[in-house]
Amino acid sequence: MSDRRRFLAGSAAALGAAAVTQLPLATSSYASAQPTLPDGLFTLGVASGDPLPDAVVLWTRLAPDPLHGGGMPDAPVAVEWQVATDQHFRRIVRHGIAQALPAYGHSVHADARGLEAGREYWYRFRVGGQISPAGRTHTAPHPHSSGGSLRIALASCQNWQNGFFTPYADMKAQNPDLVLFVGDYIYESAPAAGSVRVHEGAGEPYTLEQYRNRYAQYRTDPDLQAMHAHAPWVVTFDDHEVDNDWAGEVPQDPAKQTHEAFLTRLTAAFQAYYEHMPVRATAIPDGPHIQMYRRFDYGRLIRLNVLDTRQFRSDQATTQAGAQDPVMTMLGAEQKDWLLRGLNRSPARWNVIASQIMMAETDIQQGEGKLWFYDAWDGYQTERNALLAELGAVRNPLVLSGDRHLTMISDLKKDFGNPASAVVGAEFVGTSISSNGDQDLAAFDAYWNPLRADNPHWKFIDAHRGYHLFDIGRQSVQAQVRAVSTVLKPTATASTLARLRVESDRPGVRLLG
Ligand code: FE
Ligand code: CA
Numbered sequence: 210m211s212d213r214r215r216f217l218a219g220s221a222a223a224l225g226a227a228a229v230t231q232l233p234l235a236t237s238s239y240a241s242a243q244p245t246l247p248d249g250l251f252t253l254g255v256a257s258g259d260p261l262p263d264a265v266v267l268w269t270r271l272a273p274d275p276l277h278g279g280g281m282p283d284a285p286v287a288v289e290w291q292v293a294t295d296q297h298f299r300r301i302v303r304h305g306i307a308q309a310l311p312a313y314g315h316s317v318h319a320d321a322r323g324l325e326a327g328r329e330y331w332y333r334f335r336v337g338g339q340i341s342p343a344g345r346t347h348t349a350p351h352p353h354s355s356g357g358s359l360r361i362a363l364a365s366c367q368n369w370q371n372g373f374f375t376p377y378a379d380m381k382a383q384n385p386d387l388v389l390f391v392g393d394y395i396y397e398s399a400p401a402a403g404s405v406r407v408h409e410g411a412g413e414p415y416t417l418e419q420y421r422n423r424y425a426q427y428r429t430d431p432d433l434q435a436m437h438a439h440a441p442w443v444v445t446f447d448d449h450e451v452d453n454d455w456a457g458e459v460p461q462d463p464a465k466q467t468h469e470a471f472l473t474r475l476t477a478a479f480q481a482y483y484e485h486m487p488v489r490a491t492a493i494p495d496g497p498h499i500q501m502y503r504r505f506d507y508g509r510l511i512r513l514n515v516l517d518t519r520q521f522r523s524d525q526a527t528t529q530a531g532a533q534d535p536v537m538t539m540l541g542a543e544q545k546d547w548l549l550r551g552l553n554r555s556p557a558r559w560n561v562i563a564s565q566i567m568m569a570e571t572d573i574q575q576g577e578g579k580l581w582f583y584d585a586w587d588g589y590q591t592e593r594n595a596l597l598a599e600l601g602a603v604r605n606p607l608v609l610s611g612d613r614h615l616t617m618i619s620d621l622k623k624d625f626g627n628p629a630s631a632v633v634g635a636e637f638v639g640t641s642i643s644s645n646g647d648q649d650l651a652a653f654d655a656y657w658n659p660l661r662a663d664n665p666h667w668k669f670i671d672a673h674r675g676y677h678l679f680d681i682g683r684q685s686v687q688a689q690v691r692a693v694s695t696v697l698k699p700t701a702t703a704s705t706l707a708r709l710r711v712e713s714d715r716p717g718v719r720l721l722g
Contacts, residue, residue: 246281247273257487268319275429359387361678370408377432379703391639392447425485446482455471502548529579532583564610567617569608569620573663616672616675
């Protein structure tokens with residue numbers, strides 16, 4: 210049976226004879242209006258994301274020549290999508306047509322609605338005779354449900370040039386319900402000869418086509434593609450999706466580009482980001498702005514607040530005094546209000562904050578006095594400390610972060626300046642998928658061990674590549690630090706380096722071993 214016939218057969222069998230006339234894929238008029246398309250449209254795979262109790266976003270991008278602009282004709286293409294309750298697509302419960310437009314790089318974002326809460330689905334796309342690989346996804350539980358459990362994988366920082374994305378092969382085997390990705394999905398750095406894998410292009414991306422090619426290259430990674438097809442993702446970006454350490458409308462090197470030029474770069478970077486992520490239409494960029502902070506409720510078990518710690522922040526401080534200046538903001542007034550409202554009125558047992566960058570203090574000055582990294586929350590002391598004070602009144606706050614390329618698991622203290630102050634929550638800083646390559650344990654120990662006394666809130670720190678896995682139930686969060694043996698080869702073995710637990714209504718995190 211041809212792929213096309215199989216696709217049709219599955220649909221008709223599921224819906225019965227009466228429903229066949231409603232099938233858009235059966236109408237030849239629309240099919241004949243399609244431009245002639247090259248083979249191999251689905252080189253970038255499929256993805257799903259931003260699950261709601263009744264909906265999930267289904268993604269693909271038609272790109273027969275992914276590293277050179279995509280290779281599609283300059284015309285809209287109608288793409289059929291199907292959602293089934295079984296992996297053989299015998300029971301198709303939703304279907305429709307989405308337009309893949311040249312203006313959006315022929316990406317497809319189908320917001321499949323009318324689904325049942327808290328269940329598994331399979332989805333796929335078809336264009337002409339070409340059928341995509343099938344993806345598996347999962348809706349969020351019913352808003353009133355209070356039981357159950359959720360397995361979340363926390364990932365960040367996947368530098369193509371530093372290694373293969375081997376942690377995703379293990380993540381898939383661990384079968385999470387949701388992947389939370391907190392930034393550095395691509396790196397904007399120029400191709401570097403001698404890397405494990407070399408970036409496409411001739412330099413850093415600036416234009417839309419250059420960013421598209423960079424995302425497309427990352428999406429060709431087989432482990433990343435398989436993980437996208439295996440579970441829904443909730444994503445946010447950090448700095449490298451645009452430019453290292455950018456803040457608001459300020460680039461890394463303001464002296465090297467005009468404000469106008471950086472706005473043009475932000476516009477291109479955000480558009481390519483939207484095109485490649487399984488996010489809702491609310492994230493369609495408006496020039497150099499994109500709406501990415503948003504909230505997901507998993508029944509009454511989890512409220513997930515996804516932050517944007519780049520677009521609204523003040524430019525980084527350069528001194529300890531600057532980091533303590535009350536004018537410094539990380540979230541901007543609007544997002545801060547939105548976050549506090551969502552925390553204070555939350556019905557959830559666990560209040561998760563997905564923050565790109567680390568919230569707990571990192572004091573990098575041995576002994577007397579403190580020295581902070583100014584790009585992290587430490588560089589925005591007044592706002593961070595006010596937020597920590599608020600967390601004291603929030604049920605079970607749990608901060609999940611990235612950026613550091615290290616595992617750092619800490620108690621969150623009401624006041625890091627006072628070691629006797631209350632513990633208000635826990636933070637897990639996921640390591641990196643591949644950034645920094647394989648760990649140098651001797652260098653890690655030499656730098657960080659002397660700083661342990663300065664950072665008594667640390668419960669576990671480590672330099673291996675991998676990700677964190679959380680089993681969230683009503684009584685506790687069981688966490689595992691999953692590490693791979695290497696990212697310098699396409700395959701690796703994986704193991705649990707540490708197990709930790711957070712008990713409900715007992716602030717702080719405990720290392721189990
Ligand atoms: Fe990173
Ligand atoms: Ca110190």
